[in-house]
Every structure is written in structure tokens, then in C-alpha cells.
Amino acid sequence: MMKPARKQRLILIGLMVLGAGLATAFALKSFNDNLMYFFPPSDVVAGKAPKDSLFRLGGMVIKGSVERPDKGMMVRFKLTDFKDEVTVEYTGILPDLFREGQGIVAHGRLNPQGVFIAEEVLAKHDENYMPPEVAGSLKKPAMPAPDSKP
Amino acid sequence: MFLVPDAVVRFFHRMASPPHFYAFTEKLMPWLVVVFVLLVSSGLYGGLYLAPTDYQQGDSYRIIYIHVPAAWMSLFIYVVMAIAGAIGLIWRIKLAEVVLISSASVGASFTFIALVTGSLWGKPMWGTWWVWDARLTSELILLFLYLGVIGLYGAIDDKRVASKAVAILALVGVVNIPIIHYSVEWWNTLHQGPTVTKMDKPSIHVTMLVPLLLMALAFKAYYLIAMIQRARVELLQRERNSQWVKNKAVEVDGL
Numbered sequence: 001m002m003k004p005a006r007k008q009r010l011i012l013i014g015l016m017v018l019g020a021g022l023a024t025a026f027a028l029k030s031f032n033d034n035l036m037y038f039f040p041p042s043d044v045v046a047g048k049a050p051k052d053s054l055f056r057l058g059g060m061v062i063k064g065s066v067e068r069p070d071k072g073m074m075v076r077f078k079l080t081d082f083k084d085e086v087t088v089e090y091t092g093i094l095p096d097l098f099r100e101g102q103g104i105v106a107h108g109r110l111n112p113q114g115v116f117i118a119e120e121v122l123a124k125h126d127e128n129y130m131p132p133e134v135a136g137s138l139k140k141p142a143m144p145a146p147d148s149k150p
Numbered sequence: 151m152f153l154v155p156d157a158v159v160r161f162f163h164r165m166a167s168p169p170h171f172y173a174f175t176e177k178l179m180p181w182l183v184v185v186f187v188l189l190v191s192s193g194l195y196g197g198l199y200l201a202p203t204d205y206q207q208g209d210s211y212r213i214i215y216i217h218v219p220a221a222w223m224s225l226f227i228y229v230v231m232a233i234a235g236a237i238g239l240i241w242r243i244k245l246a247e248v249v250l251i252s253s254a255s256v257g258a259s260f261t262f263i264a265l266v267t268g269s270l271w272g273k274p275m276w277g278t279w280w281v282w283d284a285r286l287t288s289e290l291i292l293l294f295l296y297l298g299v300i301g302l303y304g305a306i307d308d309k310r311v312a313s314k315a316v317a318i319l320a321l322v323g324v325v326n327i328p329i330i331h332y333s334v335e336w337w338n339t340l341h342q343g344p345t346v347t348k349m350d351k352p353s354i355h356v357t358m359l360v361p362l363l364l365m366a367l368a369f370k371a372y373y374l375i376a377m378i379q380r381a382r383v384e385l386l387q388r389e390r391n392s393q394w395v396k397n398k399a400v401e402v403d404g405l
Contacts, residue, residue, distance in 0.1 A: 095277030135205030
């Protein structure tokens with residue numbers, strides 16, 4: 001048996017950690033939206049994303065959607081979360097990992113036509129690591145939606 | 151306790167006595183160093199030479215062999231500190247207090263390494279050194295918690311009082327640990343999801359995984375070495391007026 005004084009201290013510490021945990025859980029719950037790093041395309045289509053301020057948009061680059069309309073630095077592509085898609089335009093240098101079928105996060109704002117004008121594009125790499133031979137022999141399964149499993 | 155064999159209980163009782171801990175770790179240290187050197191050399195050889203390149207990131211992914219073990223250690227050491235803090239508060243065991251404060255600077259270093267290597271990795275892969283997403287931000291808060299523990303301990307002269315204060319800080323801060331771990335699942339982040347610690351199957355090829363696990367063990371061995379060395383010095387300082395330290399001093403002087 002534990003001595004009463006020790007038992008009391010154990011209970012006190014347990015309550016302290018529990019209290020701190022609960023307080024943090026409530027705080028995180030109420031700030032949940034602010035802790036999201038980006039909006040998925042379906043939020044943008046549903047009108048949940050900010051209309052006239054900068055925000056981040058994350059999704060997968062649709063295969064075959066990347067084009068350079070005026071053969072210049074401007075690149076246009078479509079992002080999807082496998083529900084909805086948003087067209088993105090970006091002028092600048094893309095990160096090395098940017099490619100079709102890759103998850104990316106773009107920072108910018110919507111123009112009145114609903115096209116997302118990006119000021120910065122970041123590549124989001126997935127959690128898979130494998131040698132090129134293995135990747136080649138696997139029929140690459142469709143990537144999960146970035147918001148369901150980042 | 152309840153189901154713990156007597157031998158184990160006796161071992162912990164004896165380890166809680168400073169002179170016994172001091173003598174035992176003196177004998178243990180060379181073995182720990184040997185284990186560390188073996189693990190770190192095989193892990194680095196496996197990671198840098200034997201492991202194949204990644205299908206997307208090429209050779210750049212090899213920073214994983216420093217970044218991920220350091221990040222794991224930053225969480226692991228904080229949990230050790232919180233447990234040591236609780237033991238110190240409840241049972242008033244001096245050695246637990248010493249383990250807590252001796253772990254803090256090692257943990258802070260690993261957190262710093264995880265942040266810096268992550269930043270170096272992020273620039274070529276993501277295209278940015280730093281973003282304020284949930285994973286990166288919560289890991290930065292962990293660094294501040296470590297620094298807070300070190301600072302608070304240094305600010306209070308009476309080390310028994312200081313130990314109680316930092317134990318409470320370590321215990322309250324432990325809520326950050328699950329936040330860091332689950333941040334990539336609870337929220338949208340730029341940081342990718344877990345690779346190794348998944349319920350189903352690690353999403354990393356076995357030839358890449360084995361060196362990673364070897365490096366993780368090597369970092370654990372390094373933590374033990376660094377923490378024990380600090381703990382020994384801290385013990386000598388705290389117990390400088392006790393008979394066993396005086397005897398030790400005479401022994402060394404006599405040489």
C-alpha cells in the first residue's frame with residue numbers, strides 16, 4: 001500500500017495533468033479552424049474560404065491539367081481533393097517536387113472568376129519512401145485526398 | 151508494487167541511492183559507448199550507402215536518418231522527464247530529480263536538431279524553410295518547454311525547490327506530446343503523415359527502414375550516455391557534503 005501522503009500527491013498530480021489536458025483540448029477545439037494549414041478545394045467551391053483575403057489552398061495536381069498558356073513563366077493547373085476542383089494560376093519557379101499527381105499547397109487569393117491566383121506554391125510530399133524500382137513496379141494507387149489523410 | 155518481480159524492485163531501490171548509481175554507471179559507461187558506436191556506424195553505413203535512393207526525393211531523403219530519430223528522441227526524452235518529475239514529486243527520490251534536469255539539455259538539443267534538419271529538408275522538397283503548420287509549430291513549442299525547464303531550474307538556488315518547480319512544468323507540458331504526434335492527423339499540415347508508427351504497415355521500404363531503426367536505437371544510446379554523464383556531475387554537486395563524495399575525493403586525490 002502507498003503511504004497516504006504519497007497517494008495524495010499522486011492524485012494531485014493526476015488531477016493537474018488531467019486539468020491541463022482538458023484545458024488544452026478545449027482551446028484546440030475552439031481554434032480548430034485556425035489550426036488548419038490550408039483549405040481543400042471543396043471548401044473553396046462551397047464558399048467557405050475567405051473571398052478577398054489571402055489563404056492557402058491544398059490539393060492534388062490533376063494529371064494532364066498543367067499548362068503554360070502563353071509559353072512563359074505563368075503556369076495554370078487544376079487542384080482536386082477528389083470531390084471538387086479549383087483552377088490555379090502561378091507565375092514563378094515551382095519546387096522540385098511539383099508534378100502532376102503530387103499534393104501541393106498554394107498561397108494566394110481567388111479572383112472574381114473563381115481562379116486561385118497563387119503567390120507561392122509549396123510541394124507536399126507523401127509519407128511513402130521506396131526505391132525507384134519498387135515504385136515503378138507498383139501500379140500507383142490513387143493518392144488519398146489530402147484532407148482525409150494528410 | 152503489484153506484479154513487479156522482487157529483483158526488479160530491489161534493483162530500482164538500489165539505483166535510487168546516489169553512491170550506488172554513481173558506481174554502477176561508472177561500470178556501465180564503456181559498454182554504452184561500445185553499443186552506441188556499433189549502432190551509429192551500422193546505421194549510418196546502412197542509411198548512407200546500402201539504402202537505395204527514394205523514388206521521388208532521390209538522395210535528399212537520406213536526411214531522414216538524422217531528422218526522424220532526433221524528432222522521436224525529442225518526444226521520448228520529454229516523456230522521460232515528465233515521468234521522472236512525477237516520481238520525484240510523489241516519492242521524493244533525489245535521483246529522479248537529477249534524471250529530469252540532466253535530460254533537459256539533451257532533449258533540447260535533439261529538438262533543435264530535428265527543427266534544423268527539418269528546415270534543411272523542407273527547402274528543397276517543399277520549397278520553404280519554415281511554415282507555421284501544426285506539426286512545426288508544436289515542435290517549436292516543445293523546444294521552448296525544454297528551454298523553460300532549463301531556465302527555471304537555473305533561476306532557483308535551492309535545487310530541491312527548483313526540482314519541484316521543473317517537475318510541475320514538465321508534467322503540464324506533457325500535453326504537448328500527443329499534440330505533436332497527432333498534429334498531422336488532426337489538422338491539415340504541410341508536413342506529411344506518419345510513416346513508421348502507423349497501425350497497419352510502415353510506408354517505407356524495408357531496406358530504408360532497418361537503418362532508420364538502427365539510428366533510432368543509436369540516438370537512444372547516445373541519450374543514455376549524455377544524460378548519465380550529466381547526472382553524475384549533478385549528483386556530485388548536490389551531494390558534495392555527504393560522506394561518499396568525500397571518500398571519493400580522497401580516493402582520487404590519493405592517486
